[in-house]
Amino acid sequence: MNGADLLCDTLLANGVEVCFANPGTSEMHFVAALDRKPELRCVLGMFEGVVTGAADGYARMTGKPAATLLHTGPGLANGLANLHNARRAGTPVVNVVGDHASYHLVHDAPLTSDIEGLARPMSAWVGRASGPADVSARAAEAIAAATGPEPGVATLILPADAAWTDTPPQEVARARPAAPARATAATVEATAAALRENRAETLLMLGGASLSEEGLRLAGAIAEATGAGLIAQQSNARMARGQGRVAIDRVPYPMPEALARLKDTRRLILCGAKSPVGFFAYPNLPSTPLPEGCEVSTLAGPGEDALAALADLAQALGLPAGAAPKIESREKPALPQGALTPDTIAATVGALLPEGAIVCDESVTSGRDFFRLTHAAAPHDFLQLTGGAIGLGLPMSVGAAVACPDRKVVTLQADGSGMYTVQALWTMARERLDTLVIVFSNRSYRILHGELKSVGAGSPGRNARSMLDLDDPALDWVSMARGMGVEAARAETAESFTDLFRAALGRKGPFLIEALI
Amino acid sequence: MNGADLLCDTLLANGVEVCFANPGTSEMHFVAALDRKPELRCVLGMFEGVVTGAADGYARMTGKPAATLLHTGPGLANGLANLHNARRAGTPVVNVVGDHASYHLVHDAPLTSDIEGLARPMSAWVGRASGPADVSARAAEAIAAATGPEPGVATLILPADAAWTDTPPQEVARARPAAPARATAATVEATAAALRENRAETLLMLGGASLSEEGLRLAGAIAEATGAGLIAQQSNARMARGQGRVAIDRVPYPMPEALARLKDTRRLILCGAKSPVGFFAYPNLPSTPLPEGCEVSTLAGPGEDALAALADLAQALGLPAGAAPKIESREKPALPQGALTPDTIAATVGALLPEGAIVCDESVTSGRDFFRLTHAAAPHDFLQLTGGAIGLGLPMSVGAAVACPDRKVVTLQADGSGMYTVQALWTMARERLDTLVIVFSNRSYRILHGELKSVGAGSPGRNARSMLDLDDPALDWVSMARGMGVEAARAETAESFTDLFRAALGRKGPFLIEALI
Secondary structure, X not given: OEHHHHHHHHHHHOOOOEEEEOOOHHHHXXXXXXXXXXXXXXXXXXXXXXXXXXXXXHHHHHOOOOEEEEEHHHHHHHHHHHHHHHHHHOOOEEEEEEEOOHHHHHHOXXXXXXXXXXXXXXXXXXXXXXXXXXXHHHHHHHHHHHHOOOOOEEEEEEEHHHHHOEOOOOOOOOOOOOOOEOOOHHHHHHHHHHHHHHHHHEEEEEOHHHHOHHHHHHHHHHHXXXXXXXXXXXXXXXXXXXXXXOOOOEOOOOHHHHHHHHOOOOEEEEEOOOOOOOOOOOOOOOOOOOXXXXXXXXXXXXXXXXXXXXXXXXXHOOOOOOOOOOOOOOOOOOOOOOEOOHHHHHHHHHHXXXXXXXXXXXXXXXXXXXXXXXXXXXXXXXXXXXXXXXXXXHHHHHHHHHHXXXXXXXXXXXXXXXXXXXXXXXXXXXOOOOEEEEXXXXXXXXXXXXXXXXXXXXOOOHHHHHHHEOOOOOOOHHHHHHHOOOEEEEEOEHHHHHHHHHHHHOOOOOEXXXXXX | OEHHHHHHHHHHHOOOOEEEEOOOHHHHHHHHHHHOOOOOEEEEOOOHHHHHHHHHHHHHHHOOOOEEEEEHHHHHHHHHHHHHHHHXXXXXXXXXXXXXXXHHHHHOOOOOOOHHHHHHHHOOEEEEOOOHHHHHHHHHHXXXXXXXXXXXXXXXXXXXXXXXXXXXXXXXXXXXXXXXXXXXXXXXXHHHHHHHHHHHHEEEEEOHHHHOHHHHHHHHXXXXXXXXXXXXXXXXXXXXXXXXXXXXXXXXXXHHHHHHHHOOOOEEEEEOOOOOOOOOOOOOOOOOOOOOOOEEEEEEOOOEOHHHHHHHHHHHOOXXXXXXXXXXOOXXXXXXXXXXXXXXXXXXXXXXXXXXXXXXXXXXXXXOOHHHHHOOOOOEEEEEOOOOOOOOHHHHHHHHHHHOOOOOEEEEEEHHHHHHHOOHHHHHHHOOOOEEEEEXXXXXXXXXXXXXXXXOOOOOOHHHHHHHEOOOOOOOHHHHHHHOOOEEEEEOEHHHHHHHHHHHHOOOOOEEEEEEO
């Protein structure tokens, strides 16, 4: 038994059952150890951003971490953007990074770099095994740090000699993550008092577990009883949506719309959410959309149990256990005809989405109106880009599909951001994942065209167009998908999109629709 | 005039004429400023690894830095792996990273991260503009730091408000990089003395500028006069090769071969090279391939002028100015027939490569024997993966082709590593670059199969195969290339490869050959 075997055993003993991987030479003993543990499922990504984004999607759907396997500093670097998104989503990830044998570092071999330094900005915990004897303890620490009470990315650095050196059999360490804290009675009472007195000008802002079906039921009952408003934060790891569930909107992305939406709010109560802030600053706009004088209080903050806090609050307000708000029955959108647009795509999805689907959203500008047209869709989960680091959509779909093999994953993917981690399509084909990818092909970084205009730069000239337009040459997503083993077709009208979407829902396995909008 | 205009002016005034870019919202004022400066050429990469790898390839061929344009911490993170390669190559890069407006950082908006922390491991210099008033000074510092005396990556962080805030016109700052130091007379004398006494057991190890045509001529003359051996370090930014040039081999990658190659060396003299070290450590092999007792001395170290040192050494040895070694005339390989293998591909390239071609090599295992079959090729430059962070081949080719529009760029690209930054194909099509990409399609991480075997893991089982084999599904490079606008074809025999290679040499613009080996 060597350190790598111990790491596998420790992962398995603590419920880590999937390893999204892109190994290199320094990880070969870990690969050999994984090979002796077929019960730990290994899924290859052909680029590390696929690996880390998949780990994020997996954990959002299972609530428990997957392991990654990355190759030294540059392999970690390639995975950092999606670890940034995982960090912003509060996703648990056990991020395993191989390194040179410890005694080799002094020679500064070509692949040597400061792994701790690279890991720290995106990690809640960074540790290094010093040898086979402490691999299990460090791995258990990493799992505990990833899991809670505030889940996040825990980076465990595994030197090659810690992996390959033999060690006597030992009992593997158990991770003992702390449970999330319960909101204090005083906080719950103060929140209840505020809700009783303030009513229409009070907004309860939800995030985290309060956006689960149960959380929305509680929040909906509280809102109905008190007259408070409900809203979700702008970016969320996971939301329960669709027919029979409390419909809730998010703080809009464009700052002028966010300002308009929140202008009458006098009190904001945060439950698993962060106080709203502009995604970017703009020369003539404030950094946050809250009106001056708005009081902000926190019912459940980071590391606290947002769902339990809502239950306690409902009780403090005197609501009966199991209280549920009246949920209006909504009509599904009619199947659209004519031009293919983001709205007609949303209407088709809203009409046909199967129950239990998982919608992974990285549609950027094309998805801004998606919610309005899909509140009446069959019940589904909605997973979102949380950290603004584009290139999450396809990898997150891989992870969600590995986590939930019996549920259809529908990916709303902008073309520009889809290119960042396009290699994820290959993993979908290799693992026969039940993913239906819709590419919104507008052949530009449309969001940046809008931003350039708002900068007052006038019509883009040659250099600006060379950085914002993607139409020369136009990407052919059908060819790219087929090149990676994924069946694909192109839609140019609402009718053809509906036909393709319906046909793809009727089969298992990956399929890509390039929607020319 | 705002800070962004000043940055453009400073870049141009200091000879930075190309910006490889992937901007985002926080960079829109810089994009608008670039739009007012059409003489600064902007080249879009659809992923930041393309951007940074292209900047590396560009500078290797021009000897001067390009600018990059990256979007906040995650955009930088995506570019770090190829910045790592640039760092190892000693390539000058002015790495511009946009950030939020300074006053917005306190709000910890989704895209906020520790940019300095991310940049430091791969950068020789990291700085941040504090406002428009110091943009020009900081940019000049960055250019100076990137340029020398030891070239490297200089990361300049540009907050959005430093870019957008107006500032009175000011004279732009001039970069004043220090020149590389000259080896001392004592060092040159000591080296000459060692060469006079030690002869056959002495090896002169070349790197950097000593691998230019002129450096090789000098080194070849010194070797001929003294009986010393010549070798290049394992990974080099750029080497002059082919007919009429001193043929030189590199330290082999596999440690057993490196040990065999160097076993009789009693004295190693480094000129622009690092003392050899194993790419990785292995349980039963030493970390460096030098035999015990081998004396290592340095003629020209980091920050010193390796070419001038060779000239001084030649003079100290009494060689006449312009002394050149006898260079044997070599026969080009015959055009091969039959099975398509790495060797038959190398033979075709060796036979047909046009004069002045730039060969960009990321062929990994498939290129191990390339040198033997191409010493007789027409004179060319050979650019290599220097830092082991795979995914450089295609981006480096983009940069080399932008730098040298009149020279054919031939890329030797392994399939597994090619997938890391496959988006570079699109930039080749967009910019009509004269790149001929050969993909060695072995449908596996073959190097890792070898490494797994050397670990003693026996035959790979399900988990190992799932992480090392790429054949399920097989990648279709022809489809992927066409999907990004690059013409492509597949070769399955040596004859069909030769036909395609010859045809591709006869045309301008990007072309990809998928070589099934």
